[in-house]
Amino acid sequence: MAPKKVLAPDTINGNIKKMVYAVRGELYIRASELQKQGKKIIFTNVGNPHALGQKPLTFSRQVIALCQAPFLMDDPNADIFFPADAIARAKQYLSYTSGGLGAYSDSRGLPGIRKDVADFLMRRDGYPSDPELIFLTDGASKGVAQLLNLLIRDEKDGVLCPIPQYPLYSATIQLVGGTLVPYYLSEEAGWGLDVQDLKRQVVEARMKGITVRGLVFINPGNPTGQCLSEANLRELIQFCHEEHIVMLADEVYQLNIYQDERPFVSAKKVMMDMGPPYSREVELVSFHTVSKGFWGECGQRGAYLELTNIHPKTVDELYKVASIALSPNVPGQIFVGLMVNPPKPGEISYPRYSEESKAILESLRRRARIMTDGFNSCRNITCNFTEGAMYSFPKIKLPQAAIAAAKQTGKAPDVFYCLKLLEATGISTVPGSGFGQKEGTFHLRTTILPSEDQMPEVMRLFKNFNDNFMSQYEGPSGALSKL
Template sequence: MGIKALDHESLNENVKKVQYAVRGELYLRASELQKEGKKIIFTNVGNPHALGQKPLTFPRQVVALCQAPFLLDDPNVGLLFPADAIARAKHYLSLTSGGLGAYSDSRGLPGIRKEVAEFIERRDGYPSDPELIFLTDGASKGVMQILNCIIRGEGDGVLVPVPQYPLYSATISLFGGSLVPYYLEETANWGLDVNDLRQAVAQARFKGITVLMDMGPPISKEVQLVSFHTVSKGYWGECGQRGGYFEMTNIPPQTVDEIYKISSISLSPNVPAQIFMGLMVNPLKPGDISYEQYVRESKGILDSLRRRAWIMTDGFNSCKNVVCNFTEGAMYSFPQIRLPPKAVEAAKKAGKVPDVFYCLKLLEATGISTVPGSGFGQKEGVFHLRTTILPAEEDMPEIMSSFKKFNDEFMEQYEDNWSHSRM
């Protein structure tokens, strides 16, 4: 019969090279166990609503009215929805050319891009041009779009801080570029060591990989910046809505045109997500009918996330051979697991990377689905796992107790006469 186009050996080699640990071996095993009836706590992915976080009321009310505009004609609409939600839904519908079922401009609705620009100006104190803002289906799509435009081949290196989000390594592999890692200093609360950054650049240059300053004028004369934002994380947590944007600074007009052309191939980012983005960057103000409820809901989520971060950090640090920095500005913990040599040997015998071995044992024993640190990058011989701080606050003490019981028994099993001086 011969080899067909979609046979595995015929596929693009870059596709085969891609690894995405967040939904990799651990996630697949967790899904199997769940099908078998085991209770699984999916802490592998930052997916707040899947772990019980309640959506904010006001944005959902506005988008509900935009999705079902006939409700706006119902004389009883005012009994079901507050006046500010009704007004905002009418505002966003007026920005569309046919409601949520119609394509928008490939960069997103101009009116919402204007709201994003105004948000950036308020936040950063400098002018922002709506024409240089593209709305995207989540920040990930924006990152992929930009990397697709700048990576020309494996000679192009992309500097990435490690531990890194696997989206970057996966996308760089997919587009045939080279990831140039520089390690953040764990003992300095994941701070940046500039010498390490310089060393990473020097090693990449030695291998013939381009970095920014080698590309010559005008690029070397002005910093070119693309910044991203999303509705998926934090107290919004609207991952499934896929709303995001990127803003370009010091990017030549011809390049902007090329990026617009690439965006046009997808016709339009999804329109409901654009409205979520508009609502995030143009929030309710004091005096609005729904303002107090909005602040109460968002503050409640943020306060709870902080408490959960402390429960998790303290829990990890109470475990044998585990150290963890406090979670700040994110919804993830990245504890270091100091695996005894016997555990490393057992992992090798099982044909597993040591932290994958540990995380699989954790999953089987407790149902806690995490991601091995090797998926994010880590220094040689140092092992971590990544977990979200998103399980319900009332469940967190039990989860950490379950983790501690597993970990301490694991360490006793493999420790043997391992020296405690490593601690």
């Protein structure tokens, strides 16, 4: 008999074993199997716009192609393919590097791009931003992981996370051995953030011996799609100041806004507007990325974080952590540069850039509406409007018979529902339990990313499945479950 493995599943790092990451969990794995078997799968489990047909912005791809292959610019025919402003931009970015995209950059990213990010933040918020406090990262997930690793010392350190939450947070907190302290978003109040609940959770955590050191909030919300009001952000900042808590502002969906009542406002701007002591004392880390917005350049893994009111020596420690991986990928850094400094009115590429990005955002706005309306037309489903981000998070009132059937198969009821949906329609979603939900309620998360012409068919397939599912488990005119 072969000896037992050193890396046997029961002898690996226990934090990894306990970790759960539903976005690429059971549903995703089953969907991938079905795809291999030839079934057409609509992957709405992850915000991956290009995988569902969204086209990249032409200007950005022209510039990155030139940065990767600078010899194209030396050719006298370069202007057949490339507008002059793309060539100028590529030259600018190459001048930021020492040796082009094949050379490691500084571990925090290219100084030139960090300066461009700081200028963008100054324009966006009206307050100065310091390039030395901006770190470029391989996707925002990487930055979040580094920050949580810095913040969490052991299982007695707690981080407040919204429920429902994007499971990057729960998984990473588990991975680095901390404790997630949940606070509940209010579905009835459009997934609003209730500071009273936050306070209760902190008191409760402290009674258990947990030191609450961080608070994650996601604005616009993932998976919940709400946009926080300025008033709500002010309360949050006051709360973190009073309670001595570092704020982690996941603002990766700041360009994805589908209503006009509550435009995006950054936590940094609100905090600066509030003045001292908040503007000088609240420790804030904000995240943004090229994976979302109308860029949707997920595969490039470009992102940044900005540090505000963080101790300078702690900034050095973060630099040290970043330096072990040598440097974030340089092409992704170029995309960050492009995102924070797109073509401007008057430039050659502006009309095309403007047209392409507007078309994407307007279509997303229409799709948010089609999807929410679609869900609300389904039996036993209610759904808040997707105000921002890329997701819809409908509540599904499951009949008791369905819950019992799920139990028989050993699955959580929402997992059972989502698996049935997948097998019947090819629509790959993520069960609400992967994000957290109030006990006894069931949800699923789907992106609003299927292409606009595909969307009516997706919603028809969904409704068909759902209404049949409900008929099967409570009869054609059965009473709703009590939830």
